[in-house]
Amino acid sequence: MLRGLGNPRFLRAVLPAISLAVILGAIFAVNPRTMSPIGLNLLLQLAVPVALATIAQMFILAVNDLDLSIGGYVGLVACIGATFLNTDPLLGVVLLGACIAAYAVMGALIHWRNLPSIVVTLGMLFVWQGIAILVLPTPGGAAPGWITAIMGFKPPLVPFPIVAAVVIAVVVHFALMRSSYGVILRGAGGNPRAVARAGWSLLKTKLAMYALAGLFGVLSGLSLIGLTTSAQANIAMPYTLLSIAGAILGGSEFVGGRVSPVGAVIGALTLTLATRALTFFHVPPDWQIGAQGGILIVVLALRALINRREVA
Amino acid sequence: MSGSKRQIVRLQGVAKRFGAVHALAGVDLDVEAGQCLGLVGHNGAGKSTLMHVLAGTLAPDRGAIVIDGAPREGQYSVAAAHRLGIRCVFQELSLCPNLTVAENARILHPAVKGWGWRGRAGRMIADKLDEIFPGHGVSADDVVGDLALGKRQMVEIARAFTVTDEPLHLVILDEPTSSLDSVTAEQLLVFVRKIVDEGVSCILISHLLGEVLGYCDRIVVMRDGQVVAARAAGEFDRHSLVSAMGDVAEDKKTAAHEARSANRDAAPVCVRARPRGKAAGGELVAHRGEIIGLSGLAGHGQTELLLQIYQAAGRRDRDTEVTGPVALVAGDRQADGVFHLWSIAQNVTVRSMRRMLWHGLIQPAREAAMAADWRQRMRIRTPDMNNPILSLSGGNQQKALFARALGSDAEIVLMDDPMRGVDIGTKLEVYDIIRAEAERGRTFLWYTTEMDELDNCDHVYVFRNGQVVADLPRGEMTEQKVLQSSFEQVA
């Protein structure tokens, strides 16, 4: 199977790392001042919430679904975090718990009625957005101090976003890729019938995966307001696309339960850098939205190329 | 077998229907401890459905399930079957391709968890593989998706025999040797005999009657959802087994066929194809008006070649030459053939839509006329061709698919094992129609897994590992020769 560097499996595994290195190198070349802990910190700050949202999306991808609502959901969490969690912490925690429960129910509904996840999550996108507008009608609110303190934490030597990214990647890797129940969760994406025939409940796996996605969506929203200190309903709308792109760039597949938490985190870092790089490279603001779509298409084109080699 | 032995399984009057199809029509089955039970019957006889009931993956409509002496209806499930020590290796593989061999072993065993589970699962499956298939060449860390089909089958079989905290009383093997080579198949059968002697029971389903006759204690024959014979293996021989499975004796059409195959070269060539990327083997040639059989073991490239010919129609292709319009009759009706939301009439006419047009619009009257015509010609049993296609039994659905192909403008008709799960009466009707259409100049390429269907063919090509390995004219074709070519490495 291993035929050296041309091996598609190997290529696919290192594609995220290579693209990260390429973008980082390009930014350093254009602006050498970024090559310092403070510079890196600024560059990568927003990577933490994006990485968490990408992990959330990856859990959904692992069971062959797609979550178009994650952007609205992270926005809602941010709004709750900047209002209730600050003024009435207990109520805030209860509300965030309810959000996670709602995600799990969404997964159960999709499984129970065998519904297409795109339509259900697209409907939920508007529900989250609507609730967020009710919670916080105009931009504002304030993040609880403890969250801004965590996000502003400056460890010696290594910038915080890198520490956070490593922690996220390692924790999720062990929970999903190394634990004995993680095997069942991934198996449910690879061959649901086989998992059901071994006596496991597919409903439980869907519930677990959607609840995990909800949990990481909450973490993403809270870390986001830790950086922005205030919130608004539409604050995280681009996350839907970013999270899908990041997970796919990191080696996850749309079907078949093939996912990679480490890859997803690297993918999220790469995409955050890529959007930052657009300003460094003086891409006109008109084309910045389009460039995001373009990056996603380029990533998928590379993947298609590698996969074709695998078939051939 | 002595009657004093413990009964592991007793099924009584088990029935199951899918839509209009009676998959099981009241089946009784007994399995004793330490017994190897052979289960044979044609495709669609209900063997696999029965095993799904026993494994807990399908709930029967009625009937009693007694396991280990206690009735289990109502509360029987996959989990219950596992607890009672019943395992099943299904015909379609039940491994997760995205997981490693060890992880797949873990899926079967809830008890393998906690610290170091990965190592324990790996050792468990590796030990069992070593025991059953010495020299297997599979590592516990291999991702299943990377393994060849035969190795996956070995992993799945070994997994079924691993034991943790749950007991192991009965292992069902549904066509276990279908993707194994002869050496590993032999290893498996020897292992089965060994553990049967240790007291574990086995149910062996196989198309290879030699395996069943040689390794089983008792043989049960199924036909049309019922058990038609159940006796000790020693009381059967190949001939009595085949006749119990319901094969109707050879009829009189053979003579006419011999005559036709004699002047083969007079008719123009319609199809000339060589399996893509298999330069070593022979090529398949069909002349106008011939019925060509594609034979060999299941899954050895026959369907792929039919698809290759189907795709090559109407365009240039290096390996494939097709001279006329092509239609295909699917064997896997639900996956490849039927449009489940449509009526019977729409399903029949879809291949001929362009003939229904008048000023660019499909005319319902023309559609109805074609549907009525083919209802009568194929004798599709339905009160109304506007009924949904799924209201038909499996055999009649298949007739509708034949009507779709035969009613089209196709000169060449490809058939992908189309008689799966079709009752014998329907088969005989369709055989006659195929022969009549061939007389009129249509060419048929017929992949079949049933040996006696080859008697309808003018010429038979035998496939092995994707290659054409033998080319037998009608006069030289015998079951012996076909089998010999299918297993050449053995001979």
Added chain:
Amino acid sequence: MSTAMVRIRVLLARPWIWSFLGALAVWLAAELFTGGQGAGELLTATLSFAVFMVIVGIGQMFVISTGPGNVDLSIPATIALTGAVAMKTMGGADAMILPGMLAALAAGAFVGACNYGLIRLLRIPPIIATMSANFLVMSTAIAYGRGLKVKPPPLFADFTTAQVAGIPVLAICTAIFAAVMGVVLHRTVYGRSVHAIGQNRRAARLAGVAVDRTRFLVYVLSATFAGLCGALLAGFSGGSSLSAGETYLLASIAVVVIGGTSVAGGRGNVPGIWGAALFMYLLEAMLNTYGAGAGLRLILTGLIIILVITIAGGDRPQR
């Protein structure tokens, strides 16, 4: 049983009837609040706005009917781009109306062709392909329409807002358009091919259906209709706007799902799109009269879609 009962039963078995019943119920609820005042105006306004949802909805319906996973998320940006293209080409001159319309339709068709190119050549799932395309098209629209504030030609503006006895002319045209598309869906080889592919793509290929050509045309059709909608919408609202298409992302899918088209593919429905479009607009109007804000409107629309698909969605064949 009386024949009337039988007739009602037959009617209720049609999937599109529910969207009309829903529209009627919401309309009555709105009228109840206002005491019947302005009932006529409400209907006129409803018809005027529903027209645009119907046009994009029909395109989306063709896409969704080709089977699970097929959906066009590039409609909002396409509407924004084609609106700008139409206004710029027309340049406010009555003589340029036809070239402007054609330019808008061509721009739409081009977007659709690109969508299918991404899907086919890069093997990207349609959702992702059309979503990425939406971003690229949006950027094109921003760059193209920068500082653009061209008024529609007077004749065009008059046509898009004209009424006959309180019924918008555009609504009459769209009704005819919908009827034609209904015939295309049910009585042509193309429509049959769409339904065949939606039920089982593999079986369709093996039954001689031109799968690639049909799917290509479906995406081109959807984007072209978005182009038609974009041009008309720009004329109707007195100029193009970048945010013109925003609401149509969800609305186009919602009218298809609520209208009784099977999300699993293979069963399209044209009349239901009309009912659903009326329902969607009336729902918004009703919530407005009851004083509900944007948040509640979003929540209800989202929940209704999920409710409808939950009730209708379980019909996929279990294999």
